Amino acid sequence: MNWGSWQNFVAMGGYGLYVWGAYVVTLVALIAEILTLVMRRRGVIKRLAQYYAARRRNHESEA
Amino acid sequence: MAMSKSRRFSLYYFSSPQSFYPLAGAMQPWFAALAVLLCAAGLYIGFFVAPTDAQQGEAYRIIFIHVGAAWMSMFLYLVMGFWSGVGLVLNTRLSSMVATALAPTGALFTFIALWTGSFWGKPTWGTWWAWDARMTSELILLFLYVGFMALQAAIDDQRRADKAGAVLALVGVINIPIIYFSVKWWSTLHQGASVSLTSAPTMAKTMLLGMLIMALGFWMYSIAATLARVRCVILERERHTEWVEAEIGRQT
Numbered sequence: 001m002n003w004g005s006w007q008n009f010v011a012m013g014g015y016g017l018y019v020w021g022a023y024v025v026t027l028v029a030l031i032a033e034i035l036t037l038v039m040r041r042r043g044v045i046k047r048l049a050q051y052y053a054a055r056r057r058n059h060e061s062e063a
Numbered sequence: 064m065a066m067s068k069s070r071r072f073s074l075y076y077f078s079s080p081q082s083f084y085p086l087a088g089a090m091q092p093w094f095a096a097l098a099v100l101l102c103a104a105g106l107y108i109g110f111f112v113a114p115t116d117a118q119q120g121e122a123y124r125i126i127f128i129h130v131g132a133a134w135m136s137m138f139l140y141l142v143m144g145f146w147s148g149v150g151l152v153l154n155t156r157l158s159s160m161v162a163t164a165l166a167p168t169g170a171l172f173t174f175i176a177l178w179t180g181s182f183w184g185k186p187t188w189g190t191w192w193a194w195d196a197r198m199t200s201e202l203i204l205l206f207l208y209v210g211f212m213a214l215q216a217a218i219d220d221q222r223r224a225d226k227a228g229a230v231l232a233l234v235g236v237i238n239i240p241i242i243y244f245s246v247k248w249w250s251t252l253h254q255g256a257s258v259s260l261t262s263a264p265t266m267a268k269t270m271l272l273g274m275l276i277m278a279l280g281f282w283m284y285s286i287a288a289t290l291a292r293v294r295c296v297i298l299e300r301e302r303h304t305e306w307v308e309a310e311i312g313r314q315t
Contacts (some may be wrong), residue, residue: 001111009110013121015186022125022182026132026175030284032280033171044298049315052308 101280131278147229
């Protein structure tokens, strides 16, 4: 498929709104999931590190 | 001691969260890389090799994401139902964790299938949405995924949450054949399958190739995302174990 020009590619034969509306939302959704996963991992590690630190402090104050 | 050594090398070795966690971490980047490569190749074929459709013009190019997303939405539900069932029957914690980790990605692909279907339906059928059998059952699939996640989140006791989620997931499996055969059972707006297991595909070879490669890319993406999520779930649920404490110590 040779689109000839950038404008033709964006226009998608008059269906640009539909084609790009579908593709852009899909891309955004996938990127959002990836970012959510990265943040979740960081959050879990941070929260658990605080949890273990608090537990160690408790043990020390009991001892 | 000899017995524990032989156990180490059996398949069951990886059914423990502690041994699966590093395995998932080692596999995840490879599936992510495969996903990127396959999606890039699929998009290249979809936009620069596949010809314009004689009837639908360029609007048909939405199918390169729509079909793969719809397949994954159904397939991931079956996988989720399978691991839920295994967790329910064998009481294996890792199975339930995998089911939990699959749900958000499944819901995401269900949303993408619905959204892209809508953006394809408007120019080709003249409507964003219709209460046709295929679309309605796919919407129910989205509710099943969301219901599964909400139910698990609402129950504090992890074992009970797993069991309740598993029952919901298994009952919902009935919806998958309904989605798949809906276009055969009810002659409604959504067209029949262009690709099926029993007959030759009814589309140009390059279109089919682009669609299949994109579907494969989504599959690899789903595995990568699920592995990344199950690692988080394992850390959260196994936080009382020494190995997770050691792992967190290494990460901070």
